[in-house]
Amino acid sequence: MGDIVVLVKPALNPxxxxxxxxxxxxLDAIPxxxxxxxxxxLFEAQKLKKTLGGKIAALxxxxxxxxxxxxxxxxxxxxxxxxxGADEAHIVAxxxxxxxxxxxxxxxxxxxxxxxxxxxxLILVAEASIDQTTGQVAGRVAAxxxxxxxxxxxxxxxxxxxxxxxxxxxEHIEVVEAPLPAVVSVTQEINEPRPPTLIQIxxxxxxxxxxxxxxxxxxxxxxxxxxxxxxxxxxxxKQIIIEGDTLEEIAEKLIEALEKEGVxxx
Amino acid sequence: xxxxLIVGSSIQEIREALGAVSSLEGEKVVLAYGKAAExxxxxxxxxxxYKLNSSHPDHIVKAVEQLFEKFKPSIIIGWITKNNRAxxxxxxxLHDIPMATDVTELGIEGDHVVYKRGFLxxxxxxxxxxxxxxxxxxxxxxxxxxxxxxxAQVEEIHVEEEKVVLKExxxxxxxxxxxxxxxxxxxxxxxxxxxxxxxxxxxxxxLLGAQVGASRPxxxxxxxxxxxxxxxISGKRVAPKLYIAIGISGAxxxxxxxxxxxxxxxxxxDKSAPIFKQADYGVVADLYQFLPVLIKKLEERKxx
Ligand SMILES: Cc1cc2nc3c(=O)[nH]c(=O)nc-3n(C[C@H](O)[C@H](O)[C@H](O)COP(=O)(O)OP(=O)(O)OC[C@H]3O[C@@H](n4cnc5c(N)ncnc54)[C@H](O)[C@@H]3O)c2cc1C
Numbered sequence: 001m002g003d004i005v006v007l008v009k010p011a012l013n014p015x016x017x018x019x020x021x022x023x024x025x026x027l028d029a030i031p032x033x034x035x036x037x038x039x040x041x042l043f044e045a046q047k048l049k050k051t052l053g054g055k056i057a058a059l060x061x062x063x064x065x066x067x068x069x070x071x072x073x074x075x076x077x078x079x080x081x082x083x084x085g086a087d088e089a090h091i092v093a094x095x096x097x098x099x100x101x102x103x104x105x106x107x108x109x110x111x112x113x114x115x116x117x118x119x120x121x122l123i124l125v126a127e128a129s130i131d132q133t134t135g136q137v138a139g140r141v142a143a144x145x146x147x148x149x150x151x152x153x154x155x156x157x158x159x160x161x162x163x164x165x166x167x168x169x170x171e172h173i174e175v176v177e178a179p180l181p182a183v184v185s186v187t188q189e190i191n192e193p194r195p196p197t198l199i200q201i202x203x204x205x206x207x208x209x210x211x212x213x214x215x216x217x218x219x220x221x222x223x224x225x226x227x228x229x230x231x232x233x234x235x236x237x238k239q240i241i242i243e244g245d246t247l248e249e250i251a252e253k254l255i256e257a258l259e260k261e262g263v264x265x266x
Numbered sequence: 267x268x269x270x271l272i273v274g275s276s277i278q279e280i281r282e283a284l285g286a287v288s289s290l291e292g293e294k295v296v297l298a299y300g301k302a303a304e305x306x307x308x309x310x311x312x313x314x315x316y317k318l319n320s321s322h323p324d325h326i327v328k329a330v331e332q333l334f335e336k337f338k339p340s341i342i343i344g345w346i347t348k349n350n351r352a353x354x355x356x357x358x359x360l361h362d363i364p365m366a367t368d369v370t371e372l373g374i375e376g377d378h379v380v381y382k383r384g385f386l387x388x389x390x391x392x393x394x395x396x397x398x399x400x401x402x403x404x405x406x407x408x409x410x411x412x413x414x415x416x417x418a419q420v421e422e423i424h425v426e427e428e429k430v431v432l433k434e435x436x437x438x439x440x441x442x443x444x445x446x447x448x449x450x451x452x453x454x455x456x457x458x459x460x461x462x463x464x465x466x467x468x469x470x471x472x473l474l475g476a477q478v479g480a481s482r483p484x485x486x487x488x489x490x491x492x493x494x495x496x497x498x499i500s501g502k503r504v505a506p507k508l509y510i511a512i513g514i515s516g517a518x519x520x521x522x523x524x525x526x527x528x529x530x531x532x533x534x535x536d537k538s539a540p541i542f543k544q545a546d547y548g549v550v551a552d553l554y555q556f557l558p559v560l561i562k563k564l565e566e567r568k569x570x
Contacts, residue, residue, distance in 0.1 A: 012386060014386040014387040014389050014518045015517075015518065017386050017389045017390060025385070025386070025390050101364065101396075102355075102358075102364075103358075103362050103363070103364055106359055107362065128500070130386075130387050130518075130519070131385070131386055131387070132385065133367070133368060133384065133387065133499065134365070134367045134368075135351050135355070135367065136351065136354075136358065136359075136365050136367065137355075138355070139351075139352055139353075139354075139355025139356040139358070139359055140355055140356070140358060140359030141359065142356055142359065143355075143356045143357070143358075143359030143360045144359050144360075147429075148429035148430045149323070149352065149356055149429075149430070151323065151348065151351070151352035152352070164433075166436075168486075169348050169349065170347065170348060170493075171437075171438055172435050172437050172438050173435070173436040173437075173438060174432055174434070174435055174436075175432075175433045175434040175435075175436070176430050176431060176432055176433060177430070177431045177433055178429055178430040178431065179429075182430075185352075187486075188482070188486075188487070189486050189487045221362055224364055224396060224397055225364055225394055225395070225396050226394065226395040226396070227392060227394055228380065228393040228394060228395055229392065229393040230385055230391070230392045230393075231390060231391050231392075232389065232390050233388065233389060233390055233391055233525070235525055237530060237543070237545055237546050238545075238546040238547065239542065239543060239546070239548070240546065240547050240548065241537075241542065241547075241548045241549075241550060242547055242548065242549050247551060247555060247556055247559040248559055248563070250549055250551065250556070250559075251556070251559045251562075251563040252563055254531070254547060254549060254560070255560075255564065255567065257547055258508065258529065258531070258547070261508075261528075261529050261546075262507075263450070263508040263528060263529050264474070264508070265449070265450065265474065265475045266473065266474065266475070266564065266567065266568055
């Protein structure tokens, strides 16, 4: 009986982007949160645990630092992953691999699986993150471990040592099958995660959170990506709220405004 | 190491990827897979083409491996499609080489590539630099395609062996609408409570001469509209003169797709919905009450 490993990204929250006066992204001022689709991956893991047994291990690799400033956010993300069904969390936080890149993250994931003595049946990963949206860590981890890789799964089942999935592609759906252990990336449509209950939140506090430094893990690739510039994209919008005493009046004012803008065809 | 390996499943994709690396020295070779492998235009690309009669990511990986060994390209490049993302991330993982995705600008600087890409769900833009060999996946319809035609050799490439077995292919219902060319788009979101209610949006669209698009959950999850109506970072990127977002909250992943609209109107019952900060005109109202009134007013106008 193996484990279900879920990659959980402490991601920069794009709903809270902050700019420096010169328009550069103020990374330090943007808080981290549990990445959106990671909640779907954790929810799916809880479902699959019923057939697979074993434990759910959440793996967090910190890619935004400095570590000292991210401690609180990081612990909160780990806590949430535990409340969302993970039995234990393994967390890599080291300024040596910050800011991270996918080469580094994938090698840290593989090293942590070994170090923590995990024995994965399945490794679940979100199709993409909300900060970087590169969607490549899952494929890399599969390649490094020599596991089959099923991407963009919107439906997932396991039985008899096999995983059967529906890959949601642009123009069609593929039903595919692979032997375990396997890496699967999941889409946002795979399930509708329920928020953790109060009891789950309370229990999460008692579950183990293990922290690692690169020196604990051994062979982890150093980041090779250089960030030259990060600028906020500002599209100046008028932000006019149309008000009126009645909906009729508002509708008329709206039509008038669009007419003036020259964007109506009638 | 020099040159590029272009990996694609359509001729347009291959031409755009060739365009993106036109300033790069060294030989360019193409791996055309899936649908592209059947295209006669392959022999007119002017560069050596290998065709692979499969779009299985495991097969693409094997084929890329063979060509990577043979030609030692410094860049492996294609569109940001799901199979490319799947196969080339795996390939990149085999060699621990960097991979840039969703690239909108690309420059070659010696043995590095410098590129621009969206960041923070496209609320920001990043310029980054990685060493070659590297995988680069470019956004569609951003780079000028190489249109020139010249004959060139086409060879078949065979790979077998796969770890993941394909059991069945199910078609998707697509409508064939072309939102990219629409002048006016009415966008519908989860503010609509059931599929039938979308009639309100269709009625409005008809009066305005607009197309109907949707947020991801409406198209991908509920399937109330075909997936080619899906607008956003993982769907269509549109640039109408007028975008009317109805019952859409304004998540960055959705707004990334409508950023280039001239005018954005938001209709939402929650006055603190993020969309109002990203719109030119906002109406704080229940769509079920407001749309019938707006429709009536437009009908009256039309009669005049
Ligand atoms: C990696 C990733 C990629 C994604 N890609 C995309 C993408 O390409 N496109 C996309 O759209 N999303 C995408 N998403 C999802 C995105 O984050 C949002 O979840 C989604 O856009 C929300 O859709 P919505 O606005 O329709 O729904 P909601 O966020 O639920 O908003 C519904 C809105 O309707 C309003 N409302 C409710 N009832 C009424 C009423 N009666 N009258 C008026 N207003 C009402 C509410 O106030 C609310 O603001 C992606 C997410 C991730 C993580």
